[in-house]
Amino acid sequence: MQLEELRFGTELLKRGFAKMQKGGVIMDVTTSEQAVIAEEAGAVAVMALQAVPADIRKMGGVARMADPKIIMEIIDSVSIPVMAKVRIGHFAEAQILEAIGVDMIDESEVLTPADEFHVDKARFTVPFVCGARNLGEALRRIKEGAAMIRTKGEAGTGDVREAVRHMRLIWGTIRSLKGMNEEELLKVSRDIEADYHLVLECRQMQRLPVVNFAAGGIATPADASLMMQMGADGVFVGSGIFKSEKPEVMASAIVEAVNNYRDPKKMVEISRGLGDPMKGIDAGTLPEGEVLQTRGW
C-alpha cells in the first residue's frame, strides 16, 4: 500500500470516529489511575484534564489546556480513546494536542476563552467536539468543522437542568423545521445565524447531522437516563464521577444506566446504594460571572 493513496482527516473519518462513541459514556479524568478506573467501568473514552470542572470553578483564575505530561501519561495507561480540552479559539493549544496524538479535541467553554473566534476545525486532522446551547450554536460549530456536538449544560454544578434545557431547545427547533417552506427556512437560518444547507439537512434528517452527546451537570444514573430519553446519543460525565463518594461504583452505574436507560426496573437496581453523588450547586443560583455556558457564541 502506497502512503500517498491513503487519505487522512476526512469528514467521514472524523464523524465516523464520533459515531463509534454512540451509546457510551465519556468520563473526565485527571490522572492515569482515574483513567484506568473509567476504562474498567466501561467508559468509551476519557477526557484528560488538569482539574475537573467543579475544581476549576473553585480555583478561579485562568483555566488552560492540561499539561501534556498528564495527557501523555493517560494515553499510555488506557486503550480507549483519549480526548483533551482547549480554550475556545486557542488553535495553538489544539496544534499541541494534535501533535501529542489525542483522539479528539474538545473546544470547551469550561476553559477560559482565548478568542471571540472559534478554532477553524476543518484545518485539523484530529476531530473536534464542541458545546452548544441551541441549534444555531450547534450548526455554527458544525460549519467550522466540529465532528460531534455536546450540550453545554452548566459544567461543574452537578445540576442537570441546563443540559436538559439545551437538549430540549436543539430537538424542539429541529422538530419545528418540519413543514416549513423555503422562505420560512431561510428566515430560521437567518434568525439562528446558521448555514442554510445545514438547516435543510437537519430538517431532512430530523436530527443533528453529527453525533450529539449530553454534558454539563450529569451526576447520577437517573440523570444519564433522562438525557438519553431526551435524545442524547451518549453522555459526558465531568465532575459527577470523581467528586462522588464512590467513584468506581458511580462510574459503572452511569455506564449501566446508558445501556438500560429505557428500563425503569433495571434503573432501580442500578441506582441502589451508590453512596453520595457530588454535592453540586443549584445552577440557578450562580452569579453571572460564574456561568460557563455563555462563553463562545
Added chain:
Amino acid sequence: MVVEIRGPGIVPGCDGVILPGGESTTISRHLARTGVGEEIRAAAGSGVPIMATCAGLIVISEEIVEETRFVPLGLLKVRVGRNAFGSQKESFEADIEVEGFASPYRGVFIRAPAIVGWSRDVEVLAKIDDAAVAVKQSRLLGLAFHPELTADGRFHDIFLRMIQEVKTDVGDRR
C-alpha cells in the same frame, strides 16, 4: 428485520449477528457482564453467520497482541493488533483490492485493528502491506474497517449470502 442487541435473549432468535464498531474494551465487558457473549459463542457454534467490523473483529478474535484487560470470544482464528495504524490522527480511507471484487473497495479505517496472524482455516480477502484487513472463516466475516459508513454494500452482500446459504441448507434437510 434488524434488531438491536442490548441484553440477553435476542441472539438465539437471530439468523445472523453483526458485531459493529465501537470500543472493544467496552463491548467485551458488556458481552461478559450480560451473558450475550456466551449466546454469540453458542450461535456461532451452531453455524449462525457473524459479521464483525473493527472493534467487533477484535472481540471475536482468538488472540489480541499485548492485551490483558479482557479475553476475546475466540471464534475467528486470528491474532489482531489493536490500533495497529495509530491514534485517530492516523485513521485513514484507502482503496483496497479485495479477493472476488471486480473493482477496488473504499475502506474506512478508524483507529483500526489489523490481523497480524491467522490459521490455515482463514481465507484472507484483503491485505494492507503484510497485515490482513478482511478475512473469512466458514461463516465468520472479520473486517478491520467500517462497511457501515459507506454506501458500498459488497461486504454486506457476502454476509447476506451466508445467511441465505444457512437457510437453504436447513430447508434441504427438511
